Amino acid sequence: MANRYDIAIAGGGLSGSLIALMLADRRPDLSVALVEAGPVIGGNHVWSFFATDIAEENRELVEGLAAARWNAGYDVRFPAYRRTLATPYRSILSENLAAAVATALPAGAVYTGTAVTALDPKGIALADGTRIEADGVIDARGLNRDMLAELHGGWQKFAGVTLRLATPHKMTRPIVMDATVKQKDGYRFVYVLPFSADEVFVEDTYYSDSRSLDAETLFGRIDDYAEGRGWTVVEKTRKETGVLPVVTGGDFTRFRAHAVPGVAQAGVRAGLFQPLTSYSLPDAVRLAALIADAQAHDSASLAALTNAHAAAHWRSGGFYRLLARMLFGAAQGRDRYKVLQRFYALDEGLVERFYAGESTLFDKLRVLAGKPPVPVLKAASVLAGHGAPGPLRGKK
Incomplete structure (x- = not known):
């Protein structure tokens, strides 16, 4: 036919x-x-x-x-500070x-x-x-x-679930990165979208060297996060998991x-x-x-x-692959959060252009300027082509 x-x-x-x-x-x-x-x-x-x-x-x-x-912007949370950025945020189901x-x-x-x-x-x-x-x-x-x-790099992996709560959560905007959680398996953060007064989508995300994903463990950590926020969960609906490549070269x-x-x-x-x-x-x-x-x-x-x-x-994308090499090759395991912690303290317009993939030359110079949030010798080694992640195939 x-x-x-x-x-x-x-x-x-x-x-x-x-x-x-x-x-x-x-x-x-x-x-x-x-x-x-x-x-x-x-x-x-x-x-x-x-x-x-x-x-x-x-x-x-x-x-x-x-x-x-969400027209009221979004929040980020790191051990060193919390910040609200004004950029409107959207979600598609x-x-x-x-x-x-x-x-x-x-x-x-x-x-x-x-x-x-x-x-x-x-x-x-x-x-x-x-x-x-x-x-x-x-x-x-x-x-x-x-x-x-044909690509080199690491992985971004996640598990998310929609939680209906017994009482309103009182959030007015998303938390795009909550890195105040315990760091595990590379850089870890929690992502929270308040879809209604008593409904939130919570995602546990990792920038990891391994693509292996234990969904039940991650869903358990989401339960712990909800409990830590004082939320009583009465229903869990949508569940989602994923493993995406973070590309450092190829x-x-x-x-x-x-x-x-x-x-x-x-x-x-x-x-x-x-x-x-x-x-x-x-x-x-x-x-x-x-x-x-x-x-x-x-x-x-x-x-x-x-x-x-x-x-x-x-x-x-060369600049973004360079940053990914720094994150995976120069940052030490659970200290990877420091890279994002420094980044989110920069100008809001720079952050917007970064996510859109439209960083200017000045943006790139500003990101690279100053003392790096990774060991200097390690950063120099990665820039010289040593210690960067290998091919993505076969990583478990």
Whole structure:
């Protein structure tokens, strides 16, 4: 059985879905198919972002996806200080993304629950025998082991759960980093989103040398954190876990060689995420707008467009990979928090641009200026290319 579209997207996660939504909004003349191997579009995720991460011309679409908006800014907590930053913060839930896709695309154009078995510039083959033919094909699936093997670095891993409380928590804004918790397994912090007066999403996060994740241990630590805040939990709903790469280096040419020839790459499969934070939403929005605004949408044109964009992104990420090398190669285990503690004491605009992946030359000089929060000799060794993390493949 075959179906034909102008554009077919493999991967119904954040990047693939945003491309579909942006095309539906800006190019309604194009027919779009979205294919997701999982049972639902978007999986089970909470994606958060600073409002300033998104260019003004793209904000309307992204704001419409937000399940929660905090215009009073956010807090960070470190052993040396606590600080409130004024930047507005937003969160998108996977069910919001799925609902938006279901509204934007016509019935039958969203395929879920069937794996992709093959991609080529003319279409997508599914495990159930369906063939989706298209003039333009985009691969927005996740990273595979061969691609990871070309990257060097460590891991950001996390477990999160939504807690309904017996009494109001009285929080008015998120805590994006609470590093006052006991440091374990590298740099540890807790992330708290107050979705309603008695409901919070709490995530326990680690910048670790190991990708292994003991979910039950992390959920237990979340229970301890809630108890320490004086919260009585009456119900636990959404649960989420994840392990993301933090990239310190690698061979981008070899990384790109694992792409399907003649097919456009999107999202993390194109390497489009902030190397240090593993943060992908701003880049997903930028690429979605770039694709929607393109003059041509055949596979050859889309592949050329996304290849050039991904290469430029890799070049611009050198500063963030340097900082990641410092964090993983020069900071000593449980002292890694000192790197972020120093960073969050800097100018608020610098912090905003950092998360958006748009640091200026002055920002970079300011981050590197002064006494480093890591041993000087260790930092010099890492800068000289010694002691930096190795390939991501095989790390357990």
